[in-house]
Amino acid sequence: MTTETTASETPETPETASAPAPAASGLIGLPAPLGRALATGGGILAVVSAFMSWTWTSAFPGDLTVYGYPGGLQVLVLIGGILTTLFGLASYGVRGLGALTPGSADSALKMAALGTFGTAWYTVIAISDELGGVVNLDPGGFVVAIATLAAVIGALALPFERPEPDPVDPDDTGWELFKHNSRQNWTNFRAAFATKAPAPAPTLPSWAEILVIIAAMAVGLFVFSYGIGTAYDELFIGFLIMAGFGFASLSKAGIVARVSAITAKHRNITMIGAFVAAAAFPFTQSNDQYATIGVYILIFATVALGLNIVVGLAGLLDLGYVAFLGVGAYTAALVSGSPSSPLHVQWPFWASALLGAVVAMIFGVVIGAPTLRLRGDYLAIVTLGFGEIFRITVLNLDGTSGPDVTNGSNGISSIPNLNILGFDFGAQHQILGSTIGRFANYLLLMLIITLIVVIVFRRSSDSRIGRAWVAIREDETAALAMGINGFRVKLIAFALGACLAGLSGSVQAHVTYTVTPEQYQFAYVVPPNSAFLLAAVVLGGMGTISGPLVGASLLYLIPAKLQFLGDYQLFAFGVTLILLMRFRPEGLIPNRRRQLEFHEEAEAPAVLTKAGA
Amino acid sequence: MTALLEVEDLRVAYGKIEAVKGISFKVEAGQVVTLIGTNGAGKTTTLRTLSGLLKPVGGQIRFNGKSLKKVPAHQVVSLGLAHSPEGRHIFPRMTIEDNLRLGAFLRSDKPGIEKDIQRAYELFPILGERRKQAAGTLSGGEQQMLAMGRALMSQPKLLMLDEPSMGLSPIMMQKIMATIAELKSQGTTILLVEQNAQAALSLADQGHVMEVGNIVLSGSGQDLLTDESVRKAYLGED
Structure with missing residues (x-):
């Protein structure tokens, strides 16, 4: 044959x-x-x-x-x-x-x-x-x-x-001719x-x-x-x-393009569909191991979506965002009834989640109020600093260098599983004939948090404040001249982002059993950390909902699955990121406005023909 | 009856360098007043100070009877002072219509906003034709029209235009000036900063000539146009 x-x-x-x-x-x-x-x-x-x-x-x-x-x-x-x-x-x-x-x-x-x-x-x-x-x-x-x-x-x-x-310039030297030819070949290849x-x-x-x-x-x-x-x-x-x-x-x-046009037309149905599909995921898996990956991806993705409010909508480069996840996680852990928490109380989940979100939001305001008067690079540097201050403070509140609050580098461990209305998140359950294990339980809970964040993101980006964020991002001077209170609007973005991260953190504390300071630093081998979160937002597409979700999934999955590359894992990862940014700088799922920014030469003729027609 | 805008002995400095060294002028309601002068005369600095983007080191600004000295930039707009900044500062990646809507950010009367958007399209038909297009794809002159239209969306009592003819072709410049004349005939109060003295003075009720931070000459637009020293310095005649 x-x-x-x-x-x-x-x-x-x-x-x-x-x-x-x-x-x-x-x-x-x-x-x-x-x-x-x-x-x-x-x-x-x-x-x-x-x-x-x-x-x-x-x-x-x-x-x-x-x-x-x-x-x-x-x-x-x-x-x-x-x-x-x-x-x-x-x-x-x-x-x-x-x-x-x-x-x-x-x-x-x-x-x-x-x-x-x-x-x-x-x-x-x-x-x-x-x-x-x-x-x-x-x-x-x-x-x-x-x-x-x-x-x-x-x-x-x-x-x-x-x-x-x-046309070839006859005066070209050999090297220029070579460059010209290779450029020509590349254009042909792309065509x-x-x-x-x-x-x-x-x-x-x-x-x-x-x-x-x-x-x-x-x-x-x-x-x-x-x-x-x-x-x-x-x-x-x-x-x-x-x-x-x-x-x-x-x-x-x-x-x-056609499917995304249809989904844009039926946004609510698409959103519900996506969540049903995500909720169906644990039922398609026989092994809780994959639900584990699923729940970690979901935490990562949800936090990335929160960061997208700060970075994608308001245009504030926050390099210390993971600290707010940490604030939420630590707050929830302190009131979780863990034996290593100095507070021997066990709050119900709704209360600890609320507390985590509120405390994170207060931190957001406290950190944002002095720093948000800065612009651009200066803000990035200061947020990077505050992110590290959080980690080091938590490390030092161990009873020797400071008051005993966080148990230092050992962290708060043995955080008990959640129990909501008698539903024990630590145990296996039989639902619809499938076995739903511990991580799958948390996956379903986290999905609700994700839904909340998605709704908050959508409502705020379509609102007056959302338009103010975009205006501030595009041109702060002009926005001021429009009567937009730049500082207040930016502070709202910062606090809202922090609040959503804190909410995710309160679930994360229970999923990981233990919260330790090194989970919340700028760069770390496993996501979520500030660098990965930012990468997920940029890679997926700034200012969109599905972008950070897709970006976070890829950024989690690819390193986790490429572990056999050993020492070359991070290298391969870096090369992938560089290539993606070279060929798709607007992200995998671009915001229409961003696409305009990065592909002006491609967009211009289309506009001209439209105007001419 | 006091004037709509009263500036008294205004002084503005960048660090130790004083850019505006104690100027005084008035804008009456319904007037077009122009500040002319060469680069570095302090015209733009004056406007930026009036709209709260810069803080004065001395002097008084009274708008509608209220001192503007302590009012932050974003609140100046709500008092009825709109600023179309130098270099246009439109939002290039937003559509024209979104740009106009942002101009009405502080207003909440939806029907009124819609009416004013239509009015802007009547004033500048090209904007109406391209309302869904990204503002960055407009030509320089069209962007200037958008910047003016956007500033008008806040229903200002006083419209401040900073070098609206900057970088435009002669034809486009004439169009812009014609629009300013039309706005004037509709009763809009305008404070116009220009390097193009001829065009600005022929429109203006009042003119002030600025040189290195001082007002050196004031008068009606017609008087300044015929003034010997102005003709020499700004209109290119010997």
């Missing part, structure tokens, strides 16, 4: 490639019909191969030895193959599939083929490497390798509109994956739009729980490759 594929297709290549190149050609010199056929055929074959055996032994994780049933990495290749096939057929103009690709079917096909290729070849190479040679591959392994390679070659042969080349703005969406009935939202949520939940549940490193890397290219291909196809 493998030989047939190669034999039938390779001989054609030289003859057809020598045909005169048309004006719109692909990156690889093959005629377009052949490329399209190769890409689509490769996609179909990749789907078939996912049901074959790739290796003879189950020594490679995921058991890829079974015919008729895909396992482990094969599932990822199967999904990639299906995407490639669908976009391939759509690029032929098959009826009914056009709706899948309102943007560009060709660019989507290229991305899907690349993703499938990447995952498949990664798997094949990993098998050969770990098991000691290509000999360990079964026919399925060869089929998938060749099928995906054919798909990529075919997809890259698809024609695209090449941008007008810049190969260009996509046009999707045509205006046909108006669907509301029920259909809601179905689309539900489907999008289900896909999101599936991808997320799959990512968390990846049990071994190979699967997670395969998942990263496939998810990255899959998302790219969906966005090239214009599906992402």
Whole structure:
């Protein structure tokens, strides 16, 4: 089977490639019909191969030895193959599939083929490497390798509109010529994956739009729980490759834009849907281990969303934000009934959460009042300082260097589990036939806190105060001239952000059993800390709700899952961040206004045509 | 009847350097008063002090009978003194309509705000055509129109315009000046700071010539236009 594929297709290549190149050609010199056929055929074959055996032994994780049933990495290749096939057929103009690709079917096909290729070849190479040679591959392994390679070659042969080349200055030195050429090649390469703005969406009935939202949520939940549940490193890397290219291909196809347009139309339904999906997450997991990751992500994400009020909306660079999480956590821990707390009281959760939020807010006002008169960099430095002051103070309130309040570096430990209305958060519960463990209990509680923060964020950003924040961020002088009391408005943002962080902290104290000073410093190996929180906001998208949530999930998940890289873990992480900021400076989920800021050259023509039309 | 704005012996300093060295002038309701002078004469400093962005070291500012000396910048607006700052300072990433709405930040009468937005669009039709466009995509002159429209949204008793013609093409400058004339005919009180003496003086009821922190010459707009020394110094004649 493998030989047939190669034999039938390779001989054609030289003859057809020598045909005169048309004006719109692909990156690889093959005629377009052949490329399209190769890409689509490769996609179909990749789907078939996912049901074959790739290796003879189950020594490679995921058991890829079974015919008729895909396992482990094969599932990822199967999904990639299906995407490639669908976009391939759509690029032929098959009826009914056009709706899948309102943007560009060709660019989507290229991305899907690349993703499938990447995952498949990664798997094949990993098998050969770990098991000691290509000999360990079964026919399925060869089929998938060749099928995906054919798909990529075919997809890259698809024609695209090449941008007008810049004229070469004849006086250029060799080096300048080289720079010119590489710039030209890069523009060409980018144009190969260009996509046009999707045509205006046909108006669907509301029920259909809601179905689309539900489907999008289900896909999101599936991808997320799959990512968390990846049990071994190979699967997670395969998942990263496939998810990255899959998302790219969906966005090239214009599906992402269309779905987000629909979600923007039904904001409340989307919000409810997202929370139902998140609440369903613990029920999809058989193991409390993954709920643990889930609840930590949720705490991290919620605090990041609170920081987004301060940084994203009001534009105040706060480098010590995690201190407010610490204030909330310590406050809740002190009244939790922990044996190491000097206060031997056990308050009910609602009271300790309220206290945590209020105390954090008071700290926010106390720290904000003197510092918020500063602007920009100075504010950043001062908040950084206050963040450290909090940590060091807590460290010193140990009974020897100061009064005994926080138990110093040992922290407040053995914080008892919550018990709300007889529901013991420390015990397992049977709900709807699923076992919900300790962390899953807290996950569901934390979800309520997240919902509160989301609602507060939305209400405030749409309100008068939200407009004042944005005005202050954009131009403080002009905002003053509008009659906006800059100091008061900034103080409100600071206090509100602190209050929300404190609320999250009061749950966090119970989840982690122990609160210690080093959990709340500027930079630390595990999130949440001020540096990671800020990264989550910037990476996800400043000023949006879903941005910090997505950013925090990625920032938590990627380092946690890349631990096998050992010493290179932080290096890989750093490189990822740099690349993301280079290619998507407005964040994964951009605020419309920010997109304007970073892509002015891309936006300007669109505005001009609109004005001209 | 006292004047709407009375400035008496106003002195403003940046550190030890005095930029405004004791100036006095008045703006009567319904008048257009202009301050002209070269770079560094202290015109912008005067306006920034009036709107509370700078604190004076001495002298008196009375607006509508009330001293402005201790009033912070964000409250000056609520007293009816609007400032369209030098360099326009629009919010570039907000839409034109949001810019105008922010101008009415202190008002809560929704129908009145809507009416005034429509009025701004009538005054500057180009803004109405592009109301949903980001303000940063406007040309310099259009941004100046937006800045003026935004300042008017607070329903000011006195509109202070700082160098509205700065950096504009001659045609755009004429448009802006025509708009100021229209505002004047509608009865808006304006304090206009300009380097373009010819245009400013032909509009103004009263003019004051500033030089290194002092008012060296005052008079009606027409008188100053024909004054020998003004013609030499500011209108480029020998």
